[in-house]
Amino acid sequence: MSTRTAAQRRxxxxxxxxxxxxxxxxxxxxxxxxxxxVSLAVNALADGPQRYSDLHRRLASVSQKMLTQTLRHLERDxxxxxxxxxxxxxxxxxxxxxxxxxxxxxMCAIKGWAEEHMDEVHAARTAYDxxx
Amino acid sequence: MSTRTAAQRRxxxxxxxxxxxxxxxxxxxxxxxxxxxVSLAVNALADGPQRYSDLHRRLASVSQKMLTQTLRHLERDxxxxxxxxxxxxxxxxxxxxxxxxxxxxxMCAIKGWAEEHMDEVHAARTAYDxxx
DNA sequence: CGGTATCCGTGACGATACTG
DNA sequence: CAGTATCGTCACGGATACCG
Numbered sequence: 001m002s003t004r005t006a007a008q009r010r011x012x013x014x015x016x017x018x019x020x021x022x023x024x025x026x027x028x029x030x031x032x033x034x035x036x037x038v039s040l041a042v043n044a045l046a047d048g049p050q051r052y053s054d055l056h057r058r059l060a061s062v063s064q065k066m067l068t069q070t071l072r073h074l075e076r077d078x079x080x081x082x083x084x085x086x087x088x089x090x091x092x093x094x095x096x097x098x099x100x101x102x103x104x105x106x107m108c109a110i111k112g113w114a115e116e117h118m119d120e121v122h123a124a125r126t127a128y129d130x131x132x
Numbered sequence: 133m134s135t136r137t138a139a140q141r142r143x144x145x146x147x148x149x150x151x152x153x154x155x156x157x158x159x160x161x162x163x164x165x166x167x168x169x170v171s172l173a174v175n176a177l178a179d180g181p182q183r184y185s186d187l188h189r190r191l192a193s194v195s196q197k198m199l200t201q202t203l204r205h206l207e208r209d210x211x212x213x214x215x216x217x218x219x220x221x222x223x224x225x226x227x228x229x230x231x232x233x234x235x236x237x238x239m240c241a242i243k244g245w246a247e248e249h250m251d252e253v254h255a256a257r258t259a260y261d262x263x264x
Numbered sequence: 265c266g267g268t269a270t271c272c273g274t275g276a277c278g279a280t281a282c283t284g
Numbered sequence: 285c286a287g288t289a290t291c292g293t294c295a296c297g298g299a300t301a302c303c304g
Binding site: 266267 | 285286287288289290291292293294295296297298299300301302303304
Binding site: 053056087089090091 | 285286287288
């Protein structure tokens, strides 16, 4: 039992993981969700199930590769479900799971903060970059 | 006045920026704050002003280069203030500004979510990776 | 102490072409 | 339509050394 890490012992004690530690699994999860593509994708899925092509059109700034990769990661992590409807042509829908919806308020808040405080940040940058 | 971008006109109309568009400045800001280093740094500064060495010790998983770079970005964006106290040796303190504190609840929520839902995500991954 | 400067490998990311 | 595969690039980020 002495081989347990600090994070493991902390978890068993009822306390949470500590994302500051590189070895902590919560840290890896944080790396995963604190990601620009994830924040955009989850936000886009807020309105309900969406087809791949709809998502791709909405997130015009995301390449096909990154969108697919992000959706795969989210699916693996249990945040989105992927439903394939066999037809010609094939139809694939993505939808947030219950777990995914629990993350939605946070992702929405981040996107909202960025859009809301854009002007203040821009002003701060201008001041910072101001020549001597 | 006809040279304004769609984002600028939207802002003046009272509506927010649209972070889905690559050209939108809010998108760049989102890219900046939806970052693992930023989320860790802002969270670490939640308790009040901290010295560089304290931060570095706390965020053991962050290299000196990334920590400095992240703090510089946050300073430029007006989220963090940097105070140098001339002495031997030099002392540098970092502190969240009012703008930075407005972001704190969101960053805290992200880190909290990661630590809280770690087990569920881990279970989802195991299920996803389960061989045929 | 609190950085900066430099090197350098890895992998993120976009563009393109192809498939079921 | 919804991908997968492959390639090339370039910036992220770690390691190391040096500076005020």
